[in-house]
Amino acid sequence: RWEKKSIPSAMATPSPAKSMGDPGITPLSPTHIQKDTDQNAQTGASFIVVVAIDFGTTSSGYAYAFVKEPECIHTMRRWEGGDPGVSNQKTPTTILLTPDRKFHSFGYAARDFYHDLDPTESKQWLYLEKFKMKLHTTANLSIDTELHAANGKKVKALDIFAYALAFFKEQALKELSDQAGADFDNADVRWVITVPAIWKMPAKQFMREAAYKASLVCRENPEQLIIALEPEAASIYCRKLRLHQMVDLGAKTSMNGYSPTDNVGSVMTQAKEHVRRNRQSRTFLVENVIGELWSELTEGDRYVVVDCGGGTVDLTVHQIRMPEGHLKELYKASGGPYGSIGIDYEFEKLLCKIFGQDFIDQFKIKRPAAWVDLMIAFESRKRAAAPDRTNPLNINLPFSFIDYYKKFRGHSVEHALRKSNVDFVKWSSQGMLRMSPDAMNALFKPTIDHIIQHLRELFDKPEVTDIKFLFLVGGFAESPLLQRAVQDMLQGRSRIIIPHDVGLTILKGAVLFGLDPGVIKVRRSPLTYGVGVLNRFVEGKHPPEKLLVKDGTRWCTDVFDTFISADQSVALGETVKRSYTPAKPSQQVIVIHIYCSEKERVAFISDPGVRKCGTLRLDLSGTEAPAPGVRREIQTLMQFGDTEIRAMALDVSTSRSVKASIDFLSQ
Numbered sequence: 001r002w003e004k005k006s007i008p009s010a011m012a013t014p015s016p017a018k019s020m021g022d023p024g025i026t027p028l029s030p031t032h033i034q035k036d037t038d039q040n041a042q043t044g045a046s047f048i049v050v051v052a053i054d055f056g057t058t059s060s061g062y063a064y065a066f067v068k069e070p071e072c073i074h075t076m077r078r079w080e081g082g083d084p085g086v087s088n089q090k091t092p093t094t095i096l097l098t099p100d101r102k103f104h105s106f107g108y109a110a111r112d113f114y115h116d117l118d119p120t121e122s123k124q125w126l127y128l129e130k131f132k133m134k135l136h137t138t139a140n141l142s143i144d145t146e147l148h149a150a151n152g153k154k155v156k157a158l159d160i161f162a163y164a165l166a167f168f169k170e171q172a173l174k175e176l177s178d179q180a181g182a183d184f185d186n187a188d189v190r191w192v193i194t195v196p197a198i199w200k201m202p203a204k205q206f207m208r209e210a211a212y213k214a215s216l217v218c219r220e221n222p223e224q225l226i227i228a229l230e231p232e233a234a235s236i237y238c239r240k241l242r243l244h245q246m247v248d249l250g251a252k253t254s255m256n257g258y259s260p261t262d263n264v265g266s267v268m269t270q271a272k273e274h275v276r277r278n279r280q281s282r283t284f285l286v287e288n289v290i291g292e293l294w295s296e297l298t299e300g301d302r303y304v305v306v307d308c309g310g311g312t313v314d315l316t317v318h319q320i321r322m323p324e325g326h327l328k329e330l331y332k333a334s335g336g337p338y339g340s341i342g343i344d345y346e347f348e349k350l351l352c353k354i355f356g357q358d359f360i361d362q363f364k365i366k367r368p369a370a371w372v373d374l375m376i377a378f379e380s381r382k383r384a385a386a387p388d389r390t391n392p393l394n395i396n397l398p399f400s401f402i403d404y405y406k407k408f409r410g411h412s413v414e415h416a417l418r419k420s421n422v423d424f425v426k427w428s429s430q431g432m433l434r435m436s437p438d439a440m441n442a443l444f445k446p447t448i449d450h451i452i453q454h455l456r457e458l459f460d461k462p463e464v465t466d467i468k469f470l471f472l473v474g475g476f477a478e479s480p481l482l483q484r485a486v487q488d489m490l491q492g493r494s495r496i497i498i499p500h501d502v503g504l505t506i507l508k509g510a511v512l513f514g515l516d517p518g519v520i521k522v523r524r525s526p527l528t529y530g531v532g533v534l535n536r537f538v539e540g541k542h543p544p545e546k547l548l549v550k551d552g553t554r555w556c557t558d559v560f561d562t563f564i565s566a567d568q569s570v571a572l573g574e575t576v577k578r579s580y581t582p583a584k585p586s587q588q589v590i591v592i593h594i595y596c597s598e599k600e601r602v603a604f605i606s607d608p609g610v611r612k613c614g615t616l617r618l619d620l621s622g623t624e625a626p627a628p629g630v631r632r633e634i635q636t637l638m639q640f641g642d643t644e645i646r647a648m649a650l651d652v653s654t655s656r657s658v659k660a661s662i663d664f665l666s667q
Helices: 108-116 133-137 157-180 201-213 230-239 264-277 341-355 357-366 368-382 399-409 413-419 437-460 480-490 502-515
Strands: 049-055 059-066 072-075 094-097 103-106 126-129 146-148 154-156 189-195 225-229 246-248 285-288 302-308 313-321 326-336 393-396 425-428 432-435 467-473 495-499 520-524 528-536 547-550 553-564 569-571 574-580 589-597 611-619 634-639 646-651 656-663
Touching: 049 157, 049 502, 059 157, 059 502, 072 502, 094 108, 094 157, 103 108, 103 157, 108 368, 126 368, 133 201, 146 157, 154 157, 157 189, 157 201, 189 201, 189 230, 189 502, 201 225, 201 611, 225 230, 225 502, 230 302, 230 313, 230 326, 230 467, 230 495, 230 502, 302 437, 313 437, 326 437, 341 357, 341 368, 341 413, 341 437, 357 368, 357 399, 368 393, 368 399, 368 437, 399 413, 413 425, 432 437, 437 480, 467 480, 467 502, 480 495, 495 502, 553 574, 611 634, 634 656
Parallel strands: 049 189, 189 225, 302 467, 326 520, 467 495
Antiparallel strands: 049 059, 059 072, 072 285, 094 103, 094 126, 146 154, 246 495, 302 313, 313 326, 393 432, 425 432, 520 569, 528 553, 528 589, 547 553, 574 634, 589 611, 611 656, 634 646, 646 656
16 A cells, blocks of 8 residues: 655645745545445335425425335325415425514515515515525625515525424425324434525535524434435436426427427416326325336436526436436536526616616615505516517506605606617506516526527537437426427427426435435536645645645645546546545544645646635544654545535544544635
8 A cells, every 4th residue: 555754734834936825735545436335225114204304495395105105105285275276285485583582484474474564574584585596695604694585684504494494394294194193203304305406515515503493303313304405306206207297398299189389388278287187186285106217218318408497597417327217417517597587677667777776776665565566466477478469568566656656756657668768668557567588688688698698508519419309497497488499499409308397307306306206316516625735745746835844755736636627427426535634643533635726737826716715624623642653644534425514433452433524614
């Protein structure tokens, strides 16, 4: 076995080279990636039921399945207070706190209660919506990251996420208890929470921290919670679909007896009716997913899942491996913040153009409930937008909008519309904004353009050839405008498939994933990860400014020791091994900084684009110190093949395990 003189690591003084202040760590053992099969065989038998929570930007919900009947997926009961024209299988991701910051309500209940408050009173209450995006957009996310409520007050993001998860925990356990006729024990539940695949590690860890805070699971039993990636969940579900549960945009023949000339919308409605009639259970929407891989998908087939949600769009490329139908990721997850709330922002920009930014800003703070009302009215019209629509879309302006505008400006809303140069939006005498279809389509354009641009780039990648199907999932996938745009872009290169309950695809797939987390066997690392180490200095190879002489030995500092490269394939359960030595025998904790980069090849931690993204912490307290003169070696195993990065460590001299943890949230 090959060794290097260990140089004091971890607690050593920073190298004199212009480093990023990292202690020099010397690799003690050669890298070899080994398969650890025993980690895969995590016993899932101890759980009776899997409950998945789809915590979405715009709407959320849960679903569950019993381990003994994995083919029956139950989606949560109907929520009270659904909107007209919106299937209320999921509830809006809105939360209301009392003036003294206690949890009050979630979803439709929160929205309706807030709406019914007296305006003077509602200013004291804290109402939040569409807050999930904050985890994606915050650069240095920490436990202390804050959110703004509708009244402008700040609240801790962790509290809000924990309140929301606690709400779903309570709802799900109540439903399970009602069904069982006895109190259902949380210890019997394996929880799954979905997050976008393009989220970085800090956001995933934040979700886990919120789950600990909500007592979904306790820190001592992390396996009880699985973080699932939204497009992966969708992919698992799509793989099990039977053809009658889908709308195929490219099919020449009729499906379910509908001719393809019917527009997709009517096929969708008829199909929904058909499904509704054939449901066997009244309270639960039970779906049978046994229709394993429809005859169409064979060994090596590749497909793309485009998950279009409220906040983000996630693209995943999977290949099927027979005979078990395991999935292998062919290209790292990509996408961006191009969800349907982009259309809401465009609508807001349009209102600012007509009525003035100053008025809109004031109105949102002074009449927050009426603003929410206006956005709900817009939402239902947004869903009516379609490529061939000719008649205008009417949006109800709340009375307080009209009233407050007159007070604010001294003239009427009607006057503002007449004098604004927005020619597609008119005033109708019934007190509505009348938008031409062109005006509505223009609001969709920036968001849809982003998605199409992204798809184009993805399909240009060499790894992304011969794509058999493109699955369009997520709530935004219901939009006929988006469907048409994707069709126009692909021009028949792949078949576009839209599952029926497109908004529930992720939820159902997340349940399937919780039942069998090993189904996705190979993933691609989104980033390059590694640590800074000291290597022997080689003249001509290493830059002179990285030279460090210590006890007569010439070292090169800041060398990037790569654990895994961006877009590298990693199998589930594969581990990266490294050994580290404490600087002093008495040392209790080794802290090692982890760096990451979007680039595949990195030489030094000081390279452009490399940033410190986390810390690996090895806790040696409670393990006996070695005999004097024996060098202590801590062997660390890191797993990158799962949805979260994990670490384990072993004290080589005693073969005892050492507490290892990786932290990605900035302190």
